[in-house]
Amino acid sequence: MHAERTRKDLVSSFGVAPRRIGLVPHGSYDFLLPDGGMSREDARARLGLPPDGRVVLFFGLIKRYKGLEYLLEAFGRIEKRFLDARLVIVGGLFRDSDGYRFYRTLLEEASRRRNVTCVIEYVPLEKVGSYLCAADVVALPYTKTYQSGVLLAALAAGRPVVVTDTGGLSEVVEHGRTGLVVPPREPVALAAAISRLLEDPRAAEAMGRRAFELSRTTYSWDRIAGETMRLYRSIAAGQSSEEPGALPKGLRVGDSRAPAARRGGSV
Numbered sequence: 001m002h003a004e005r006t007r008k009d010l011v012s013s014f015g016v017a018p019r020r021i022g023l024v025p026h027g028s029y030d031f032l033l034p035d036g037g038m039s040r041e042d043a044r045a046r047l048g049l050p051p052d053g054r055v056v057l058f059f060g061l062i063k064r065y066k067g068l069e070y071l072l073e074a075f076g077r078i079e080k081r082f083l084d085a086r087l088v089i090v091g092g093l094f095r096d097s098d099g100y101r102f103y104r105t106l107l108e109e110a111s112r113r114r115n116v117t118c119v120i121e122y123v124p125l126e127k128v129g130s131y132l133c134a135a136d137v138v139a140l141p142y143t144k145t146y147q148s149g150v151l152l153a154a155l156a157a158g159r160p161v162v163v164t165d166t167g168g169l170s171e172v173v174e175h176g177r178t179g180l181v182v183p184p185r186e187p188v189a190l191a192a193a194i195s196r197l198l199e200d201p202r203a204a205e206a207m208g209r210r211a212f213e214l215s216r217t218t219y220s221w222d223r224i225a226g227e228t229m230r231l232y233r234s235i236a237a238g239q240s241s242e243e244p245g246a247l248p249k250g251l252r253v254g255d256s257r258a259p260a261a262r263r264g265g266s267v
Contacts, residue, residue, distance in 0.1 A: 002146065162194050
């Protein structure tokens with residue numbers, strides 16, 4: 001498992017004993033950002049994005065559970081407050097039946113908005129880092145998930161994030177230190193959190209630095225590999241992976257998350 005919440009779901013749904021489920025966090029996607037990435041200005045020049053202004057990025061394969069519709073609604077509030085704000089939506093459109101038709105229509109409408117840029121196509125790995133480095137904030141408005149590679153890539157790029165409190169996202173994000181956590185399906189709270197980061201670049205940059213630090217320490221592949229080897233050795237020795245409900249020794253994930261009552265707000 002990559003998250004404590006996922007372990008709890010497995011226990012409650014299938015009755016598996018907690019001590020039989022190992023927990024090793026998802027590793028950093030720093031391989032997408034050789035040498036730590038590039039400057040915001042260079043990334044935007046490479047992508048043909050305006051050099052100035054505030055950029056909010058949604059990245060990844062577009063599917064129902066990723067909640068893009070809530071981000072577009074939230075951005076309607078954001079662009080009224082920040083005239084230089086731009087929402088950049090990047091990723092292929094998943095070709096299921098209902099979701100494909102819904103998002104194709106949504107994106108056709110969104111692409112006609114002045115401050116929305118849609119790049120609806122597969123992005124090769126060597127170009128992913130450019131989009132992350134071009135952003136001021138990376139938004140993950142998911143309605144349901146377990147864990148996210150996009151989140152770990154954003155940390156590796158040193159970008160603050162706004163995520164929903166679903167799956168293991170809020171276990172990775174240190175609320176107020178590497179990003180902000182909001183309830184899912186609440187565009188007003190989502191808009192407020194993104195606006196908070198856009199209006200305070202200094203705080204956003206500090207969160208980005210902390211995110212980068214975690215990507216090189218807590219979520220480094222050296223550490224993840226060590227924890228995986230330790231888990232396999234315990235299994236080979238016939239031991240349970242952990243005491244019930246415990247995280248792997250030495251890992252501290254998401255323990256600074258703020259109470260849900262302190263999240264959200266209005267624009």
